Amino acid sequence: MPDVFADLVGQDEAVAELRRAAGAAAAVLRAGAADRAPALIAAGAAGEAAPETGDTEPGVLDPSTGMTHAWIFTGPPGSGRSVAARAFAAALQCTYGTGCGECPGCHTTMGGTNADVRMVVPEGLSIGVGEMRALVLRAASTPSGGRWQVVVIEDADRLTEAAGNALLKAIEEPPPRTVFLLCAPSTHPDDISVTIRSRCRVVPLRQPPAAAVAEVLVRRDGIAPDVAQWAAAAAQGHVGRARRLARDPEARKRREAVLAVPRRLTGVGAAFDAASALIEAAEAEAEASVSESDATERAALETALGAGGTGRGAAGAMRGAAGQLKELEKRQKSRATRAQRDALDRALVDLAGFYRDALTMALRAPVDPVHTDTAALAGAGAQKWDAEGSLRRLEAVLACRAAIEANVKPRIAVEAMMLALWKG
Numbered sequence: 411m412p413d414v415f416a417d418l419v420g421q422d423e424a425v426a427e428l429r430r431a432a433g434a435a436a437a438v439l440r441a442g443a444a445d446r447a448p449a450l451i452a453a454g455a456a457g458e459a460a461p462e463t464g465d466t467e468p469g470v471l472d473p474s475t476g477m478t479h480a481w482i483f484t485g486p487p488g489s490g491r492s493v494a495a496r497a498f499a500a501a502l503q504c505t506y507g508t509g510c511g512e513c514p515g516c517h518t519t520m521g522g523t524n525a526d527v528r529m530v531v532p533e534g535l536s537i538g539v540g541e542m543r544a545l546v547l548r549a550a551s552t553p554s555g556g557r558w559q560v561v562v563i564e565d566a567d568r569l570t571e572a573a574g575n576a577l578l579k580a581i582e583e584p585p586p587r588t589v590f591l592l593c594a595p596s597t598h599p600d601d602i603s604v605t606i607r608s609r610c611r612v613v614p615l616r617q618p619p620a621a622a623v624a625e626v627l628v629r630r631d632g633i634a635p636d637v638a639q640w641a642a643a644a645a646q647g648h649v650g651r652a653r654r655l656a657r658d659p660e661a662r663k664r665r666e667a668v669l670a671v672p673r674r675l676t677g678v679g680a681a682f683d684a685a686s687a688l689i690e691a692a693e694a695e696a697e698a699s700v701s702e703s704d705a706t707e708r709a710a711l712e713t714a715l716g717a718g719g720t721g722r723g724a725a726g727a728m729r730g731a732a733g734q735l736k737e738l739e740k741r742q743k744s745r746a747t748r749a750q751r752d753a754l755d756r757a758l759v760d761l762a763g764f765y766r767d768a769l770t771m772a773l774r775a776p777v778d779p780v781h782t783d784t785a786a787l788a789g790a791g792a793q794k795w796d797a798e799g800s801l802r803r804l805e806a807v808l809a810c811r812a813a814i815e816a817n818v819k820p821r822i823a824v825e826a827m828m829l830a831l832w833k834g
């Protein structure tokens with residue numbers, strides 16, 4: 411396995427900071443070990459200059475060094491927030507260095523099996539307080555591997571207020587060996603509470619340049635250079651999306667259907683048809699992504715509950731079972747809704763890219779188009795709409811995203827957008 415930071419594309423500054431922190435964290439552990447075993451001090455510290463913060467307690471985290479208890483990784487979708495958090499977690503568990511990729515600590519963390527690293531991936535629309543309390547409790551225990559307890563919270567912007575408060579408490583009085591890594595689109599108060607933000611060190615990630623994304627697709631995934639370049643540009647810096655476009659014909663087909671929308675908007679009826687098509691495509695994509703795990707989960711729960719039992723007490727057991735099945739269905743429904751919104755959002759980002767291309771062409775800005783394969787169409791749009799009309803359409807797409815984010819019913823938001831795109 412290569413170095414754990416290898417997949418973090420185009421983020422040199424962030425990687426350098428995280429390596430420094432992992433080094434400082436390892437020094438804390440060494441100091442702690444030396445404290446417990448005085449003989450080691452003589453062996454390890456002989457001839458070394460006393461550190462500047464020499465009066466701090468040995469083995470205790472001092473935020474003035476490179477390491478601290480709570481971090482927030484911010485950046486646009488696809489910039490690698492969770493990739494960075496996982497790699498940093500591995501670097502903290504690394505036995506030989508700061509994320510060598512070879513030792514058991516690195517391997518187990520990257521493979522998702524390290525007992526001291528918990529990745530919280532919210533499946534529903536938000537992370538609830540119950541889930542967070544349980545997590546905080548477990549995070550306070552002594553790390554079994556002797557290093558750090560690391561809790562990674564992906565999409566920390568989806569914490570409920572109560573869950574955020576439970577997390578804040580833990581961050582304010584952190585157990586000595588616990589590290590919280592949060593991922594959020596930004597540090598805007600809508601995404602992360604001001605109080606949590608004030609306790610965390612922020613690692614901003616950039617949207618990686620298309621060339622860097624293409625390079626990774628070629629080097630790691632063995633994708634042909636021309637395909638990689640096209641996919642990296644079309645995915646607008648989103649590494650995962652670029653990989654999917656390069657590899658999955660279904661994903662390419664869905665994108666083509668989305669980019670056919672501007673051509674199809676010839677009247678009111680056509681606008682409503684286009685809205686329906688977009689919504690239904692998002693539903694179908696979401697359905698495909700969750701149906702398999704839904705069925706597996708249900709089967710596993712039914713087995714665990716001993717479905718079909720007829721013995722004494724089976725009736726009572728079945729009543730409890732019905733409650734658990736209902737709970738599972740609720741969770742699955744929430745996950746399906748989330749998957750639909752994510753699919754729809756990807757489509758809207760593609761569409762926004764098209765109108766952005768039209769706008770930059772109308773302005774004759776010297777930038778490459780996002781969608782090289784619809785550049786001619788965007789050029790025609792630029793002539794017809796001019797910069798102003800292109801901008802209005804781009805804004806209509808962005809307004810639709812914002813409306814859905816603010817819980818407007820997707821169909822209503824998308825229909826309003828299609829009408830605006832048609833009318834200009």
Ligand SMILES: [Zn+2]
Nearest residue numbers: 504510513516
């Ligand atoms: Zn390692």
